[in-house]
Amino acid sequence: MQEQTTSLASLLDRLEHLNDIGASLSKERDITRLLEKILLAAKAITHADGGTLYRMLEDGNTLRFEILRTDSLNIAMGGTAAKGMNFPDLPLYSSTGKPNNTLVAAYAAIHSVTINIDDAYTEPNFDFSGTREFDQRTGYRSKSFLTVPLRNHDGDVIGVLQLINAQRPGTTEVVAFSQADQRLAESLASQAAIALSNRLLLTQLEELFEAFVGLINLAIDEKSHYTGGHCQRVPELTMMLAEAADQVTEGPLANFHMTDLDRHELKIAGLLHDCGKITTPVHVVDKATKLHTLFDRIGLIDTRFEVLKRDAEIATLRQQLALRQVVDPAAEAALRSQNQSALAELEADRSFLRNANVGGEVMSDADVARVREIGSRYTWRNPDGIQTGFLSSDELENLSIRKGTLTAAERDVINYHIVATIKMLEKLPWPKHLKNVPEYAGGHHERMDGKGYPKGLTREQMSVQARIMGIADIYEALTASDRPYKPGMKLSQAMRIMAQFRDDGHIDPDLFDVFLHQGVYRRYGEKFLNPMQLDEVNPGA
Structure with a gap:
């Protein structure tokens, strides 16, 4: 018993x-x-x-x-x-x-x-x-x-x-x-x-969902190969910084910890952080020069200069022919000299506009004034035979851009991608373990001082994950070598700018300290950047 x-x-x-x-x-x-x-x-x-x-x-x-x-x-x-x-x-x-x-x-x-x-x-x-x-x-x-x-x-x-x-x-x-x-x-x-x-x-559903996310990024990549790498690198850097923050045991981030579900949620947010760019016109995303739309319109201006040079030479030849009856060598020499001076002036103005079109340096007031003076000084006969202004109002606006290659309207178009991202993500019926994806992905252009966009959130109104993504987005953009408008920065230059952003209230200072002192910036660089960019960084500086 x-x-x-x-x-x-x-x-x-x-x-x-x-x-x-x-x-x-x-x-x-x-x-x-x-x-x-x-x-x-x-x-x-x-x-x-x-x-x-x-x-x-x-x-x-x-x-x-x-x-x-x-x-x-x-x-x-x-x-x-x-x-x-x-x-x-x-x-x-x-x-x-x-x-x-x-x-x-x-x-x-x-x-x-x-x-x-x-x-x-x-x-x-x-x-x-x-x-x-x-x-x-x-x-x-x-x-x-x-x-x-x-x-x-x-x-x-x-x-x-x-x-x-x-x-x-x-x-x-x-x-x-x-x-x-x-x-x-x-x-x-x-x-x-x-x-x-x-x-x-x-797992199959998650893989299918991630495949759809990859499909969106592929669509963005197909629109612009300049942004495809960004969509892949930002999530990687986001997770690297998040893991470093998770290991902190002292200070303001000591209580920040992630579960496997938290990691998956942040990864998805990283992959989708720029999904709104699928709505952005490709000629704005890829605007490598100030006059670039579907093509670089500096070529049209080049053509106009060639027309002016041709017209100047034709005028000189006509005047020379008029002198043939009196045969005045001195007068002909003077005309040739005058023509060479005119051609040299045209070539100098063309060279100036070509350099201004690149947008590599900040334009001074004198440079902007010269653009407008060139536009008003010359006229040319267009294909319809009409004498017209040398530069259109749109060309004047673009060539007068003070910094970079985008006009204010084009910057608004670019900035709208984050609004589109939030709208797209908030339409999805996220499960509980992914409900924060719209907030994480939609906050990477906000600033700690509330001067960011689109909502003007302050540091206290943002999650740690959204602040992490903001740092990752900026650092990737600074160091990326596949942008149409700039080369990739070296680590030291990028980190100096990041430190300035910290001091200006742009990025989270506590997360930046983790980014710097735990060497996240260098681990990312060794994985994704050109070896020529991997110079020494002095953390004390």
């Missing part, structure tokens, strides 16, 4: 353990850790000394070794163990299509049945020669086997759980797996298959 009571109590304990395992499996997000938990849980509730977990490959015809554990031999392979699996896959069918019924794991998968073997050495129906060879090498004695298929909700086998050498509780005596062991293992296998199927389905 006492023995029955003890056995019943043991069974109830194992059932309770099984319930706890089911709850634990449903919460695990990592596939590798999930598989390991399944095997370890099965070993625990059946008192097995060893076990192997196989996964069905996508072809549905092959089992792959995923995890192996044998306690008495101290063997741990696959899963979170340092040593990986080095066993070949198990084909379920031969090259002729014949089922591989001689291997017990393959048989369980093919026929979707549980196989309980008391002693492998006396089992006539399966080939255990490999097991015997293993035992001879290690001195082990493989005896009892319990092999259970893992079936998903559609009844398809997605894996096989194999347990070896059940041990009498409290001893190392090897016994056969009991019917209670088998039922518990089958129940666990059912829960495990559901958990694994759900996790695989969620």
Whole structure:
């Protein structure tokens, strides 16, 4: 009677353990850790000394070794163990299509049945020669086997759980797996298959979603190859700085920590932070010079200068012909000299406008005045034969841009991308673990002093993640070498500008300290930048 009571109590304990395992499996997000938990849980509730977990490959015809554990031999392979699996896959069918019924794991998968073997050495129906060879090498004695298929909700086998050498509780005596062991293992296998199927389905959905995100970035990349790299690099730098901030144990960021779900959420936000650029006209995104639209209109101005030079030369020749009747060499020489001076002046003005068009340096008041003077001094005969102003009002506006290549209206178009990003992201029905994506992605152009856009948020109104993304976005832009309007800065120059941004209230000072003192800027540089950009940075400066 006492023995029955003890056995019943043991069974109830194992059932309770099984319930706890089911709850634990449903919460695990990592596939590798999930598989390991399944095997370890099965070993625990059946008192097995060893076990192997196989996964069905996508072809549905092959089992792959995923995890192996044998306690008495101290063997741990696959899963979170340092040593990986080095066993070949198990084909379920031969090259002729014949089922591989001689291997017990393959048989369980093919026929979707549980196989309980008391002693492998006396089992006539399966080939255990490999097991015997293993035992001879290690001195082990493989005896009892319990092999259970893992079936998903559609009844398809997605894996096989194999347990070896059940041990009498409290001893190392090897016994056969009991019917209670088998039922518990089958129940666990059912829960495990559901958990694994759900996790695989969620993983596939996440991969599909990330693929759609990649598709958006590809569309932006196809519109402009200058922004495609930005869309990939900013998320990388964002995660590098976030991980560095997560490791801080003192100071204002000591309480900032991320779970795996937090990391995934921030990664998605990073990938989508510029998705609104898909609405930005490509000629504005790629505006490499001041007169660039669908093409660089400086070529039109070049043509006009050539027309003026031609007209000047024709006028000179006509005057020379008029002198032929009186034959005045001195007058002709004077005309030629006058023509050369006119051509030199035209060439100088053309060179000035070409240089102004680049937008590489800040234009002075005198430079802007010269642009306008050139526009008003010359006239030219257009293709319709009409004498007209040399520069149009649009050309005058663009060539007079003080800094960079964008007009105020074009800057508004560029800046609108963040508004479009927020609008697009807020339209999506985000699940709970991704609900902050619009805020993280939409805040990377805000400033700590409230002078940013589009909402004018202050530091206190922004999450740490949005502030991280702001630093990543600026630093990537400063160091990027694929922009049409500038070369990539060296680390020292970029970090001096970043420090100025910190002092001006543009970026978060605490995160910048992490960015600087934990060397995030250099690790990013070593991974993404040209070696010529990797100069020394003095943190004290």
